[in-house]
Structure formats: structure tokens, C-alpha cells
Amino acid sequence: xxxxxxxxxxxxxxxxxxxxxxxxxxxxxxxxxxxxxxxxxxxxxxxxxxxxxxxxxxxxxxxxxxxxxxxxxxxxxxxxxxxxxxxxxxxxxxxxxxxxxxxxxxxxxxxxxxxxxxxxxxxxxxxxxxxxxx
Amino acid sequence: xxxxxxxxxxxxxxxxxxxxxxxxxxxxxxxxxxxxxxxxxxxxxxxxxxxxxxxxxxxxxxxxxxxxxxxxxxxxxxxxxxxxxxxxxxxxxxxxxxxxxxxxxxxxxxxxxxxxxxxxxxxxxxxxxxxxxxxxxxxxxxxxxxxxxxxxxxxxxxxxxxxxxxxxxxxxxxxxxxxxxxxxxxxxxxxxxxxxxxxxxxxxxxxxxxxxxxxxxxxxxxxxxxxxxxxxxxxxxxxxxxxxxxxxxxxxxxxxxxxxxxxxxxxxxxxxxxxxxxxxxxxxxxxxxxxxxxxxxxxxxxxxxxxxxxxxxxxxxxxxxxxxxxxxxxxxxxxxxxxxxxxxxxxxxxxxxxxxxxxxxxxxxxxxxxxxxxxxxxxxxxxxxxxxxxxxxxxxxxxxxxxxxxxxxxxxxxxxxxxxxxxxxxxxxxxxxxxxxxxxxxxxxxxxxxxxxxxxxxxxxxxxxxxxxxxxxxxxxxxxxxxxxxxxxxxxxxxxxxxxxxxxxxxxxxxxxxxxxxxxxxxxxxxxxxxxxxxxxxxxxxxxxxxxxxxxxxxxxxxxxxxxxxxxxxxxxxxxxxxxxxxxxxxxxxxxxxxxxxxxxxxxxxx
Numbered sequence: 001x002x003x004x005x006x007x008x009x010x011x012x013x014x015x016x017x018x019x020x021x022x023x024x025x026x027x028x029x030x031x032x033x034x035x036x037x038x039x040x041x042x043x044x045x046x047x048x049x050x051x052x053x054x055x056x057x058x059x060x061x062x063x064x065x066x067x068x069x070x071x072x073x074x075x076x077x078x079x080x081x082x083x084x085x086x087x088x089x090x091x092x093x094x095x096x097x098x099x100x101x102x103x104x105x106x107x108x109x110x111x112x113x114x115x116x117x118x119x120x121x122x123x124x125x126x127x128x129x130x131x132x133x134x
Numbered sequence: 135x136x137x138x139x140x141x142x143x144x145x146x147x148x149x150x151x152x153x154x155x156x157x158x159x160x161x162x163x164x165x166x167x168x169x170x171x172x173x174x175x176x177x178x179x180x181x182x183x184x185x186x187x188x189x190x191x192x193x194x195x196x197x198x199x200x201x202x203x204x205x206x207x208x209x210x211x212x213x214x215x216x217x218x219x220x221x222x223x224x225x226x227x228x229x230x231x232x233x234x235x236x237x238x239x240x241x242x243x244x245x246x247x248x249x250x251x252x253x254x255x256x257x258x259x260x261x262x263x264x265x266x267x268x269x270x271x272x273x274x275x276x277x278x279x280x281x282x283x284x285x286x287x288x289x290x291x292x293x294x295x296x297x298x299x300x301x302x303x304x305x306x307x308x309x310x311x312x313x314x315x316x317x318x319x320x321x322x323x324x325x326x327x328x329x330x331x332x333x334x335x336x337x338x339x340x341x342x343x344x345x346x347x348x349x350x351x352x353x354x355x356x357x358x359x360x361x362x363x364x365x366x367x368x369x370x371x372x373x374x375x376x377x378x379x380x381x382x383x384x385x386x387x388x389x390x391x392x393x394x395x396x397x398x399x400x401x402x403x404x405x406x407x408x409x410x411x412x413x414x415x416x417x418x419x420x421x422x423x424x425x426x427x428x429x430x431x432x433x434x435x436x437x438x439x440x441x442x443x444x445x446x447x448x449x450x451x452x453x454x455x456x457x458x459x460x461x462x463x464x465x466x467x468x469x470x471x472x473x474x475x476x477x478x479x480x481x482x483x484x485x486x487x488x489x490x491x492x493x494x495x496x497x498x499x500x501x502x503x504x505x506x507x508x509x510x511x512x513x514x515x516x517x518x519x520x521x522x523x524x525x526x527x528x529x530x531x532x533x534x535x536x537x538x539x540x541x542x543x544x545x546x547x548x549x550x551x552x553x554x555x556x557x558x559x560x561x562x563x564x565x566x567x568x569x570x571x572x573x574x575x576x577x578x579x580x581x582x583x584x585x586x587x588x589x590x591x592x593x594x595x596x597x598x599x600x601x602x603x604x605x606x607x608x609x610x611x612x613x614x615x616x617x618x619x620x621x622x623x624x625x626x627x628x629x630x631x632x633x634x635x636x637x638x639x640x641x642x643x644x645x646x647x648x649x650x651x652x653x654x655x656x657x658x659x660x661x662x663x664x665x666x667x668x669x670x671x672x673x674x675x676x677x678x679x680x681x682x683x684x685x686x687x688x689x690x691x692x693x694x695x696x697x698x699x700x701x702x703x704x705x706x707x708x709x710x711x712x713x714x715x716x717x718x719x720x721x722x723x724x725x726x727x728x729x730x731x732x733x734x735x736x737x738x739x740x741x
């Protein structure tokens with residue numbers, strides 16, 4: 001009787017653990033707010049002046065936003081409550097505005113040629129290898 | 135230095151000529167203006183019409199010639215210039231002003247506008263900023279000459295920046311002590327130096343010519359002694375323009391004796407060496423260390439000896455360590471230092487806090503302990519470092535390195551190599567990540583910062599490879615010649631150069647004084663242009679060297695990056711192909727050459 005109870009408890013714990021792990025490594029949940037990329041473009045460049053640090057293309061400034069690694073919820077939470085001193089907080093920015101900006105950023109293609117295709121970067125890499133001995 | 139008696143006999147005709155020429159030019163201009171006024175049609179013009187040349191000429195008020203003005207044969211400013219020539223200034227930045235007319239005239243007519251040569255600037259702050267940058271590039275101060283009060287106020291921001299950067303600038307200001315007229319009165323002051331006294335290292339206003347030399351030399355040596363800073367010499371306008379009362383009492387010093395920079399106490403340095411040699415994870419943090427290129431070399435030597443990471447922080451103004459070096463950086467996120475050495479870093483507070491928590495130690499070698507500011511300070515709060523050594527970092531480093539070598543055990547190098555490999559790996563990871571990030575937004579408009587820097591660096595490198603000097607001469611294709619042959623060729627070169635010099639009628643000694651009968655030059659850009667046109671020899675080989683790399687040498691841009699290649703088939707060994715050739719004796723040559731060489735030399739080093 002006692003062994004059976006232990007087995008049932010172990011089985012329940014295993015199933016619960018698997019569910020937790022699956023939840024951790026699952027694909028990001030679909031956006032909870034529908035973002036409008038067209039509306040996000042002027043918000044990015046005009047209203048919130050994101051371009052001033054991140055560049056007009058969201059990838060030529062500091063810090064790079066393309067490719068976007070945040071989930072939508074994570075992005076909204078981060079922008080509203082930034083813990084980084086370099087990034088100002090926007091507590092008054094609405095979730096809808098930020099969802100639109102998020103959608104706009106996701107539409108920007110990455111402009112990142114391979115290092116071998118850029119003479120300047122290729123040159124830097126060659127000198128770096130020469131200096132670091134590899 | 136020529137005596138005043140010799141100079142007076144030469145200068146009578148020259149200065150009389152100038153006075154007559156000025157009067158003649160003034161009368162000619164006045165006549166021209168009158169003629170222009172007569173011939174200009176009196177037609178009314180609208181407000182939007184641009185002024186014509188004749189309008190501008192009509193507006194010009196020529197200076198009134200004063201034939202009765204006294205001619206000063208040997209003004210005090212001539213003596214001042216003789217003293218300043220001892221300080222070997224190449225340039226003086228000038229925005230012309232009436233408070234230093236005397237020394238302005240002496241620089242041109244008594245000194246031939248050489249050493250120093252006048253650079254006309256449109257704002258005194260620009261002149262001070264130029265002197266600031268020049269001192270950092272050339273390793274010696276430049277002179278600025280300013281008008282009283284207003285000129286000095288304009289320059290104040292530039293002098294402040296030089297002070298904050300601990301860079302020597304030899305600033306001079308003209309001072310009309312007994313002013314007449316509404317313009318000059320506010321341009322004088324009870325205490326001219328007080329305008330900038332809070333951010334210059336020292337200032338003086340000599341009251342007579344006998345003390346001018348003392349003040350000038352003292353200010354120069356004080357400004358160049360670490361901790362360095364700008365100095366101000368106030369020069370009385372009356373002293374400049376008055377005749378020298380008794381030339382026999384004046385003496386121009388024959389030599390300038392620079393004091394040796396302060397070195398840290400020997401016992402304290404030995405203690406620091408023991409701590410560093412025994413540390414498991416030392417960290418070097420640099421501030422304004424590299425006064426000269428020797429500081430750069432010593433920092434590399436220390437880092438490689440200890441195999442310790444070198445953190446240059448984010449100050450960015452003084453680049454003291456090559457970012458390409460494998461030990462550049464803080465060692466990665468997992469590197470927790472147990473001994474931190476701050477070199478010329480006046481803010482070690484972050485390290486002090488971290489070491490207090492972990493039980494580590496902090497050492498500070500800094501000349502800022504010798505700095506005495508009164509009103510404006512830029513040091514941080516009091517830092518409880520474990521060992522504070524007052525002394526110049528660059529001067530103290532040789533002893534520190536020697537002591538570390540002495541106290542290090544036999545197996546220490548092997549242990550340190552392992553540490554260096556770990557730091558190098560962390561550095562490579564960071565560099566790779568930065569390079570990967572630089573790709574993004576490569577074609578963005580406006581241009582991304584990484585692309586701008588990469589393109590600029592490429593141009594600098596291209597220029598450097600083209601014009602790199604080897605052993606004081608321009609780089610040439612290396613040939614496999616025995617040393618004896620090279621020496622013979624060197625002697626032949628010297629003989630050929632002497633023969634050419636004799637053919638041109640030049641004195642055999644290159645530093646011989648100029649022929650006093652040689653024609654004087656006008657000032658400013660005209661003088662520079664004239665010298666280039668007339669005095670510069672136009673040999674074919676010289677032109678060739680200026681414009682193109684030597685035959686057999688060319689730049690190649692391929693998968694191995696931009697580099698200089700020698701001939702079609704480069705047979706040299708790998709170590710010789712990957713860096714520019716330098717000769718051991720080149721180390722003792724001029725600073726400029728050493729600075730240029732240190733970049734490729736740093737590239738070739740690895741732990």
C-alpha cells in the first residue's frame with residue numbers, strides 16, 4: 001500500500017516536472033496584444049525617439065534590436081521598467097504603443113553582410129588573428 | 135643667440151624700411167579710396183544689394199601714418215624672443231591683438247617667423263585647443279599668444295581642457311598696464327593671471343626684462359614636470375615695446391635644464407612588486423600613464439611580465455595600451471582580481487570597494503598625489519588604497535618591473551602563462567562578439583558608428599603603411615644584405631648627402647645659424663608658401679619618396695587584410711612578413727618615429 005502511494009506521488013511529480021520544463025523551453029507564446037507595424041514606425045521614430053540610440057534601422061545604434069530576441073511581453077515589461085542605466089524607463093508608454101513598436105521592429109530585415117564580404121571587417125579580423133596568434 | 139648690438143645694426147634698415155612701407159601703403163590706400171569714392175555712381179541701392187568691392191573699399195579706414203613716431207631699435211620683445219627661442223617652440227597660435235604687438239613684430243622680424251612660427255587663429259580657444267592637441271601628439275608644449283583679458287577669457291575653456299587632461303600648454307598673454315583709450319582700458323587688469331589661475335599649474339608676470347628669462351624658463355619646466363599642466367606667462371606691453379635700457383645687464387640663458395620627473399619611493403615600489411608577483415589574479419588599471427611612447431612600451435612590458443589584464447577604463451583620452459593586445463580588457467567576467475594596480479588613475483574607488491569585500495589589495499602609483507589644486511578639483515573621494523605611491527607612473531615603472539623580475543620564483547613564468555592564456559581566450563571571445571555586432575546596420579544611412587570607425591581605421595592604416603618610417607627614414611624594400619655592406623652603404627649615403635649640400639651652398643652643419651643676410655620672410659601662410667616654393671629642393675628621388683611607396687613595395691588587400699608586401703615573391707620568414715621592420719637602434723631616435731612604430735610593434739606581441 002505504501003509503495004503504491006509512493007509510486008503515485010512520484011508519477012505525479014514527474015508529470016508536473018515535465019510540464020514545468022516544457023513550459024520553460026516552449027516556443028514563445030503568441031503576442032497577447034495584436035501589434036500594428038505601420039503604426040509602430042512613427043512611434044519608433046517620432047513619438048518615443050527610439051532611433052536616437054538604436055538607429056533608424058534599429059540595428060546601427062547602441063543597443064541593437066535586430067534580430068529581436070525578446071518576447072512581446074518581455075519587451076513591454078523591459079521598456080516600461082528598464083533596469084539598465086543606459087535605457088530610460090517609459091512607465092507611461094501604453095502596452096498597445098509598445099506592441100506596435102515591437103511589431104514594427106520585427107518587420108525590419110537584418111542588414112548584416114558576412115564579414116568576408118566587407119573588406120574593412122575582414123581586415124580587422126585578419127589583424128586580430130595576427131595579434132592574438134590564431 | 136645673436137647679441138643685441140649685432141642685431142641693432144642689422145635691424146635699423148629693416149625696421150626703417152617697414153615704417154616707410156607702411157606709410158606709403160597707407161597713403162596709397164587713402165588715395166585709392168578717394169578715387170573710388172569719386173568714381174562710384176551715386177545711384178541708390180536696395181537694402182538687399184550685396185556690397186560691391188568699391189563699397190568695401192570705401193568702408194575701409196586706412197591707418198593713419200605717423201611719421202613722427204619714435205623708432206625703437208632694440209625693443210624688449212627682441213630679448214623676450216631670444217629667451218623663448220631657447221624653449222624650442224615650433225609654433226605659436228596667435229589671434230592678433232594690440233597687447234602683444236611688440237612680441238608679434240619681433241617673432242616676424244627678429245626671429246624670421248621661425249621657432250616659433252606664427253599660426254593665425256580666429257579664436258583664442260581654438261589656439262589653446264591646438265596647443266593642447268599638439269602637446270599630446272608631439273610630446274612637447276606649443277605656445278599661444280593672447281590679448282589681455284578678452285583673449286584670455288576666450289582661451290580659458292581651452293586652457294581648462296588642457297588642465298583637466300594634464301597637458302602642458304605654454305600660454306602667454308599681453309598686458310597693457312597703463313592703458314589709454316576706451317578699448318584698451320577694459321583689456322587690462324589688476325591681476326591678469328587670476329582669470330585662469332584656478333586651472334593653470336602656475337602663472338607669473340615678470341616686472342622687468344631681467345626676470346623675464348627666469349619666469350619663462352620656470353613656467354616651462356614646471357608645466358612639463360608631472361603632473362603636467364598649462365602655465366601662463368603675462369607679458370607687459372610696455373616691457374615689450376620699450377627699448378632695452380642696458381643690454382649688458384641682460385643675459386639669455388644658454389641652456390634649459392629640465393628636472394627629472396618624480397619617481398615613487400624605492401621601498402614602497404619593492405613592496406608593491408612583492409604583492410604583484412605573489413598575486414594569483416592581478417589586474418592593471420591605467421589612467422593617464424603614457425606621457426611619452428615609453429609609457430606605452432612599459433605598460434606592455436609590465437602586463438606581459440605579470441600576464442595580467444589591462445583595463446584602460448572608459449576615459450578614452452589617453453590611449454595607453456593597444457586594444458589589439460591579448461591582455462587588453464578586464465580579463466572577462468570570471469576574472470576576480472586579488473591585487474589591483476592603478477597607474478596614474480585618480481579614481482580607484484570601484485576597485486577599493488571590490489577589494490574590501492574580497493580581501494584583496496589595491497596599489498596606486500600616481501603623480502596626482504603631488505597635484506595641488508585650489509578651487510577646482512577632479513579627484514574622487516578619499517580612497518582607502520592599501521599602498522599609495524606618489525610618483526610619476528611612467529618614471530616608476532622601470533623599477534617596478536625590475537623588482538617584480540627579481541622577486542619572482544623560477545616557476546612563476548609558467549604559472550603566469552596559464553593565466554595569460556585564460557585572459558587571452560576571454561579577450562578573443564569579446565573581440566569576436568564585437569566584430570559580429572559591427573556587421574549589423576553596415577549599409578545604414580546615416581552611417582553606423584562601427585562602419586565609420588572601421589573605414590577611418592583602414593585609411594589610417596593605409597596611410598601608415600605607405601609612409602611608415604624605418605630608422606628615421608622612409609621605409610624601403612628590405613634586401614638581404616650583410617651588416618657590413620649595410621654600414622658601407624650608410625657611409626656612402628652620408629657622403630653623398632654632404633656633397634649635395636655643398637653643391638647647393640648650404641652650410642655643412644645642418645644646425646648652423648642662418649645667414650644673417652638671407653632675406654627675411656613675411657608672416658603667416660605666405661611665409662610658409664614662399665619657403666616651400668623657394669627653399670625646398672626638388673630632387674626626383676625626393677618627389678618619388680613623397681608620393682609613392684618605394685619600388686617593389688605595394689599595398690595588398692586580400693583575405694589576409696590590408697598590408698604592405700615587398701615584391702612579387704616574398705621570401706622573408708613569417709615573423710618578418712607580419713610586421714614592419716624596425717632596427718634596434720631606432721628606439722633611441724625621435725619621438726614621432728617611435729610613436730608610429732609602436733602600433734605595429736604592439737601588434738606583433740602576444741603572451
